[in-house]
Amino acid sequence: MSNSFLLLLGIATPLIAALFSYLTRYNNNLRDSFGIIGGIVTLIISLRVFHGIQSNEIFEITLFNLFEGVDFTFRVTPLGSIFSLVASSLWIMASIYTIGYMRGAGEKNQTRFVxxxxxxxxxxxxxxxSGNLLVLFIFYEILTFSTFPLVGHKQNSESQSAGRLYLSILVGTSLIFFLPAIFWIWLETGTLNFQDGGILINKFPIEYMSFLIALLVFGIGKAAIMPIHRWLPAAMVAPTPVSALLHAVAVVKAGVFSFLVVIVYIVGPDYLLQTNSSDWLVWLACFTIMASSIIAITKDDLKxxxxxxxxxxxxxxxxxxxxASSLAIKGASFHIITHALxxxxxxFCAGAIYVTAHIKKVSELKGLGFKLPLIFVAYTLGALSIIGVPPFIGSWSKFYLIMGSLEREFIFVAIILGVSSLLNIYYLLQPVVIGFTQTRKKEIKLIKSPLTVWPPVITGIGCLILFFYSDYFIHNVNRVIT
Amino acid sequence: MMGGLFIIITSQNYLKKIVGLAIFQTAVFVFFVSLAKVLDGTAPILTKSLSVYSNPLPHVLILTAIVVGVATSALGLALVLQIYKNYGTIEEKEIENLELKSDK
Amino acid sequence: MFDLFLDDAPALVVVLPLIASAIIAFMPSKIWPWIISMIVLVFHLALSLHLIEEVSISKIIIYEFGNWEPPWGISFKIDGVNSGLQILFSSFVLISTFYSRKIFLNEIEAEDTGKAYSLWLLAIGSLNGIILTNDIFNLFVFLEISALASISLISLGAGLNRKALLAAFNYLIIGAIGATFYVIGAGFAYAMTGTLNMNDLIIQLSQYSDGQLAIFAGMSFMLIGLMVKAAIFPLHIWLPAAYSYAPSAVSTLLAALATKTILYFFARLLFEVFIIYENYLIIFLDFILFPLSVIAIFIGTLIAVYQDDIKKLLAFSSIAQIGYITLAFSLRDHSGITSGFVHIFNHALIKGGLFMSVGYFAILYKDRVTLSSIKGFGYKYPITSFALLICGLSLIGLPLTNGFISKLYLFQALYINQMYIPIASVALSSALAVVYFWKIVEQMWFSDIKPKPEKEDPSIYFPIWIITISIILFGIYSSPIIEFSTLSADYLTQGLQK
Incomplete structure (x- = not known):
C-alpha cells in the first residue's frame, strides 16, 4: 500500500464510519460498533505513519490546485504524526465510553451524535x-461546524445559547483574525506550505511580526487563550463524551496544534527568536495559566x-x-500527548460519576471514593499526570517546558509553572480527598455502567505506564524541531 | 424639473407622485430637445434651398424617451389602481397605518 | 443560411427574447410560454457561446444596427470586458427559467402565466442589451425596459402579499428618477460632444482634456443615475422590498443579474470613458464610492442580522455584497477591477442559489419565509436545505467555495493598495454573515421539531443543485472566472496605463 493512499484511507475512515453508522441507524449496537472499528483502523494507520516518520518516510498527497502557490495537499509533519496518534487512539476509548454514557444517561438523537x-x-x-495552512484552515472550520451539533446536543435553551457562543467565538475569530493572517502570509511569501524552519524568514517585515503573531493566536480561538476562552466553559453543557472530545481529543488540541504548527513550520522558531516578537505572548500565556487556575479553584461543578x-x-x-526555544517547543509538542491522555x-471519570451517581458537584462527592474505587483511582492517576508528578507521563512535558523557559532565561516563567503546579494539586486532587475522607450521611443509588468505568481506567494506567516508554514518543518529538 | 422632483418627494398621494414624475421627465425632454436648436436653423428637411437646420437626432432620441415615459406613467397608474383596489386608498400615510395594523 | 444568423448574433441575443416575449404575451396555455422561453434561451446560450468564440479570435466585435455608422447609428460591442458576463448571463437565465416553471405555477394565477413569461423574456432581453450596448442613450432605453418589466413582474407578487404593489411602485418612482438623472447626464455629454457612441465619446471628450463644468455635471448625473439602478448605498432603498415581495422566481433573476449588469456598465463607463478626467475619477472613487462602499458593507450586514424575513435578510446582504464590488472598483487598478468582476460572477451564483432555495421553501410553506417558519426544514426537505447550506457557506466565504475566491482576490487587491481598514471591515462583515446565516441553519436543523422527510420536486431542486455544484466547482477550479475577470480588467485598465 503506497503511503499516499494510506493517508487518504486514514482521513476517509472516520467518514466511512459515519456513513455506516447512518446506514445502520436502526440497529444501535451495530451503529455504535463502527466508531470502535473506525478507531482501530485509524489507530493502525496512525501508528504506521508515526513509525514511517521515525524512519524518514514521506507521506504526501496533492489532490488539486486551489490557487496560485496553494494546493490541496496532505503531508504529514512530525508534529502532525503525534497529533494524529493521539486523536485516533483516544477515539477508540471515546467510542466505547460514548456507548456507555449515552445509553446510561438516556440521551436522545444518538445517531446524529455518533x-x-x-x-x-x-x-x-x-x-x-494537512500540508499547508489553508487546508488546515478548511478543516479547522469543518471541525467547528461539526462539533456544533454536539455542543448543542440537548437542544434546550441553555445548550442552544452555549452552542451559539461556541460557534460565534470560534468562527468569528477565525474569520476576523486567522483568515486575514493566512492571506497576509500568502501575499508576502507566495506560499502557505509547511516547511522546516518556516517560510517567513527574509520575506515578512520584521516590524509587523508581533501583529501577525497576535492575529494568529487570537484567530485560532480553539487554543482558548484569554480573553477568548469563554466558549470552552460554556460548551460544558454538552454530554461528557463531547467534553472529552472538546478537551482532550479534538477541538482544543486542534487549536494548540494549529498554533504550534504555525510557529514551527510557518513562522519558524529561529525567526521568532530573532525578532523577539512573541515575548508579549509569553506573559499573556502566563497570565492565562494563573488566572484560569485561580478560577478553577472557585468552581464547584466538576466539569x-x-x-x-x-x-x-x-x-x-x-x-x-x-x-520558541528548541526545548520549549519539544515540551509543547509532548504536552499535546500528555495532557490529552x-x-x-x-x-471520563467526571462523566462516569454523573452516569452512575448523578452527581456533578465536587462538594457532593463525599464518601463516593469507596463506592466507586475504580473511577476514583483512575481519576487520581490522571490528575497526578496533569500535575506533573513522576512517574507519570505528564512530568516529562512539564520538565521540558521548565527547561525551555530556563534556556530563554525567563526565570519568572519557570516560577509561574511551579506555582501553577501547586494550584493544580489543590484543585485537581480536592475531589479525591473529599471522596475518600468525608463520609456521606444519605445513601445514594448507584447505577452500574461498566462501559463508562473501564475507559478511564485504561487511560489512567496509560498515564503511568507510558512514563517508562516515553522514548517511543520522544523520537518524533525530537524531530519536530531540528 | 426641480418642481417635478419636489412633487415626487413631498406629496403623500401616489397619483400626485406620478404627475410629478411626468413633469420631471418632460422637463428633461425639453432640455434635450433644446440642445438640438441651431441658430437660424429650420426643420431638418432635405431640400437644396436650406443649408442650416436643427440637429434631428435629439428629437429622435426623445421620441424614444417619450415612449418610455408614457410606458412608465401607464405602469405607474396601473399600479396605483391596483393599490387602490387592495388598500382602498392611495395616500401614503393611510397605507402605512393599514400595514402597521395588519402587522400586529 | 445558418451563417446569416450567426453574423447577426449580437443583435439576436437581445432581439430574440424580445420577439418571443411579444409572441407569448397572450398565450392562454400554462405550459407553452415556458416551453417557448426555454427554446429561445437555449438558442440564446448557443448564440452567446458562438459570440465568445468569435471574440476570442477577433478580440472585439462591433455590430452596427442597420449598418448606420456611429455616431448616428446604435452599435453593440462585445470584447473582453463583457464576454464573460454574457456567458454567465446566458447560462444563468436558462437555469432560472427552468426553475421558474413550478414556482410561477404556485405563485401566480394560471391565466397570467403567458404574461409573466412575456415580461420575463422582456427583462432578459433588455438586461442583455445593457451588457452589449455601446451607446449611452440606448443604455437608457434598455434600463427602462428592464425596469418596467421587472416592476411588472414584482407586482405579480401581489397575489401573495399586497405589499408587493407598494414595493413595485417605489421601485418605479425611484427607478424612474434614477433613469431620468442618467438621461440628463447623457444630454450634457451629447451637448458637449455631439455623440452618444461610447467609442466616439472617448475620442470627442479627449478634446476637453482639462475638463469643463458641463461635462463634470453630466458625468455626475449619469453616475448618480446608475448608482440608483445598481442599488449602491445609500441609493439602495428600493431594493430590499422589491427583492423580497417579488415572486420567488423573479427575485432570483433580479438578485442574481439585474444589479450585476448595471454594475458592469458602471465600471465600463468609469474606466473606459471617464478615465479621461483622472482627477475627477479619483475624487469620485476615493471620496465618494470608497467610503460609501465601506459603509454599505457594514450597514447591509448589520441590518441583515436583525431581519426575520429571510428574503429581506438576503436582500440586505446583497447590499453589503454590492458594497464589496464597488469597494473593489474604487481601488481603480488592475487587481481591484479583477476582484470586482470575480465577485460579480461569484455573487450572482451565490445569491441566485440562495434565492432559488428560499423561493422553493416559500411555495412549500405557502407564506412568507420567516425564521420561525423554516423550523425543521433541514429534515423535512433535506435536498434543498443542503443546497442552501452550501450556498450560505459560500456567502460567508469559506474555502472550497467560490465565495472564498472572491474574498481572496478582494483581500489581495486591498493589500496591494495598502487599504488595511477595509480589510478589517471585510473580515468583520464576513464574520457577521456567519451570524445571520447561522440563524437560518439553526432553525432548519436544530430547532425543537424534527419532522419526517417529504418529497421534493426534482424539477425545482435540479436547477438549484446545478448552481450549488457550480459554486463548489468554481471554488476548487476557479480559473475560468479568474480568466474572464482578468480579461475584463485588462481591457478596462488600458486607459489607466496611459
Missing part, C-alpha cells in the same frame, strides 16, 4: 495531516473546574510555542 463525532475526528485527523484547568494547560503549550481520563 455521526458528528466521527466527522469531528475526520476533521481533526485532516488538520493533523467547569476541569474546563478551566484545560484553559490553563493549553496555555502551557502556547507558552512553549511563544518561548490525562484530561480525557479526568473527563
Amino acid at each position: 455521526i458528528f463525532y466521527s466527522i469531528a475526528i475526520h476533521a481533526a485527523l485532516s488538520i493533523a495531516w 467547569a473546574r476541569l474546563a478551566y484547568s484545560t484553559i490553563s494547560q493549553l496555555s502551557y503549550i502556547i507558552l512553549g510555542a511563544a518561548l 490525562g484530561k480525557i481520563t479526568l473527563f
Whole structure:
C-alpha cells in the first residue's frame, strides 16, 4: 500500500464510519460498533505513519490546485504524526465510553451524535495531516461546524445559547483574525506550505511580526487563550463524551496544534527568536495559566473546574510555542500527548460519576471514593499526570517546558509553572480527598455502567505506564524541531 | 424639473407622485430637445434651398424617451389602481397605518 | 443560411427574447410560454457561446444596427470586458427559467402565466442589451425596459402579499428618477460632444482634456443615475422590498443579474470613458464610492442580522455584497477591477442559489419565509436545505467555495493598495454573515421539531443543485472566472496605463 493512499484511507475512515453508522441507524449496537472499528483502523494507520516518520518516510498527497502557490495537499509533519496518534487512539476509548454514557444517561438523537463525532475526528485527523495552512484552515472550520451539533446536543435553551457562543467565538475569530493572517502570509511569501524552519524568514517585515503573531493566536480561538476562552466553559453543557472530545481529543488540541504548527513550520522558531516578537505572548500565556487556575479553584461543578484547568494547560503549550526555544517547543509538542491522555481520563471519570451517581458537584462527592474505587483511582492517576508528578507521563512535558523557559532565561516563567503546579494539586486532587475522607450521611443509588468505568481506567494506567516508554514518543518529538 | 422632483418627494398621494414624475421627465425632454436648436436653423428637411437646420437626432432620441415615459406613467397608474383596489386608498400615510395594523 | 444568423448574433441575443416575449404575451396555455422561453434561451446560450468564440479570435466585435455608422447609428460591442458576463448571463437565465416553471405555477394565477413569461423574456432581453450596448442613450432605453418589466413582474407578487404593489411602485418612482438623472447626464455629454457612441465619446471628450463644468455635471448625473439602478448605498432603498415581495422566481433573476449588469456598465463607463478626467475619477472613487462602499458593507450586514424575513435578510446582504464590488472598483487598478468582476460572477451564483432555495421553501410553506417558519426544514426537505447550506457557506466565504475566491482576490487587491481598514471591515462583515446565516441553519436543523422527510420536486431542486455544484466547482477550479475577470480588467485598465 503506497503511503499516499494510506493517508487518504486514514482521513476517509472516520467518514466511512459515519456513513455506516447512518446506514445502520436502526440497529444501535451495530451503529455504535463502527466508531470502535473506525478507531482501530485509524489507530493502525496512525501508528504506521508515526513509525514511517521515525524512519524518514514521506507521506504526501496533492489532490488539486486551489490557487496560485496553494494546493490541496496532505503531508504529514512530525508534529502532525503525534497529533494524529493521539486523536485516533483516544477515539477508540471515546467510542466505547460514548456507548456507555449515552445509553446510561438516556440521551436522545444518538445517531446524529455518533455521526458528528466521527466527522469531528475526520476533521481533526485532516488538520493533523494537512500540508499547508489553508487546508488546515478548511478543516479547522469543518471541525467547528461539526462539533456544533454536539455542543448543542440537548437542544434546550441553555445548550442552544452555549452552542451559539461556541460557534460565534470560534468562527468569528477565525474569520476576523486567522483568515486575514493566512492571506497576509500568502501575499508576502507566495506560499502557505509547511516547511522546516518556516517560510517567513527574509520575506515578512520584521516590524509587523508581533501583529501577525497576535492575529494568529487570537484567530485560532480553539487554543482558548484569554480573553477568548469563554466558549470552552460554556460548551460544558454538552454530554461528557463531547467534553472529552472538546478537551482532550479534538477541538482544543486542534487549536494548540494549529498554533504550534504555525510557529514551527510557518513562522519558524529561529525567526521568532530573532525578532523577539512573541515575548508579549509569553506573559499573556502566563497570565492565562494563573488566572484560569485561580478560577478553577472557585468552581464547584466538576466539569467547569476541569474546563478551566484545560484553559490553563493549553496555555502551557502556547507558552512553549511563544518561548520558541528548541526545548520549549519539544515540551509543547509532548504536552499535546500528555495532557490529552490525562484530561480525557479526568473527563471520563467526571462523566462516569454523573452516569452512575448523578452527581456533578465536587462538594457532593463525599464518601463516593469507596463506592466507586475504580473511577476514583483512575481519576487520581490522571490528575497526578496533569500535575506533573513522576512517574507519570505528564512530568516529562512539564520538565521540558521548565527547561525551555530556563534556556530563554525567563526565570519568572519557570516560577509561574511551579506555582501553577501547586494550584493544580489543590484543585485537581480536592475531589479525591473529599471522596475518600468525608463520609456521606444519605445513601445514594448507584447505577452500574461498566462501559463508562473501564475507559478511564485504561487511560489512567496509560498515564503511568507510558512514563517508562516515553522514548517511543520522544523520537518524533525530537524531530519536530531540528 | 426641480418642481417635478419636489412633487415626487413631498406629496403623500401616489397619483400626485406620478404627475410629478411626468413633469420631471418632460422637463428633461425639453432640455434635450433644446440642445438640438441651431441658430437660424429650420426643420431638418432635405431640400437644396436650406443649408442650416436643427440637429434631428435629439428629437429622435426623445421620441424614444417619450415612449418610455408614457410606458412608465401607464405602469405607474396601473399600479396605483391596483393599490387602490387592495388598500382602498392611495395616500401614503393611510397605507402605512393599514400595514402597521395588519402587522400586529 | 445558418451563417446569416450567426453574423447577426449580437443583435439576436437581445432581439430574440424580445420577439418571443411579444409572441407569448397572450398565450392562454400554462405550459407553452415556458416551453417557448426555454427554446429561445437555449438558442440564446448557443448564440452567446458562438459570440465568445468569435471574440476570442477577433478580440472585439462591433455590430452596427442597420449598418448606420456611429455616431448616428446604435452599435453593440462585445470584447473582453463583457464576454464573460454574457456567458454567465446566458447560462444563468436558462437555469432560472427552468426553475421558474413550478414556482410561477404556485405563485401566480394560471391565466397570467403567458404574461409573466412575456415580461420575463422582456427583462432578459433588455438586461442583455445593457451588457452589449455601446451607446449611452440606448443604455437608457434598455434600463427602462428592464425596469418596467421587472416592476411588472414584482407586482405579480401581489397575489401573495399586497405589499408587493407598494414595493413595485417605489421601485418605479425611484427607478424612474434614477433613469431620468442618467438621461440628463447623457444630454450634457451629447451637448458637449455631439455623440452618444461610447467609442466616439472617448475620442470627442479627449478634446476637453482639462475638463469643463458641463461635462463634470453630466458625468455626475449619469453616475448618480446608475448608482440608483445598481442599488449602491445609500441609493439602495428600493431594493430590499422589491427583492423580497417579488415572486420567488423573479427575485432570483433580479438578485442574481439585474444589479450585476448595471454594475458592469458602471465600471465600463468609469474606466473606459471617464478615465479621461483622472482627477475627477479619483475624487469620485476615493471620496465618494470608497467610503460609501465601506459603509454599505457594514450597514447591509448589520441590518441583515436583525431581519426575520429571510428574503429581506438576503436582500440586505446583497447590499453589503454590492458594497464589496464597488469597494473593489474604487481601488481603480488592475487587481481591484479583477476582484470586482470575480465577485460579480461569484455573487450572482451565490445569491441566485440562495434565492432559488428560499423561493422553493416559500411555495412549500405557502407564506412568507420567516425564521420561525423554516423550523425543521433541514429534515423535512433535506435536498434543498443542503443546497442552501452550501450556498450560505459560500456567502460567508469559506474555502472550497467560490465565495472564498472572491474574498481572496478582494483581500489581495486591498493589500496591494495598502487599504488595511477595509480589510478589517471585510473580515468583520464576513464574520457577521456567519451570524445571520447561522440563524437560518439553526432553525432548519436544530430547532425543537424534527419532522419526517417529504418529497421534493426534482424539477425545482435540479436547477438549484446545478448552481450549488457550480459554486463548489468554481471554488476548487476557479480559473475560468479568474480568466474572464482578468480579461475584463485588462481591457478596462488600458486607459489607466496611459
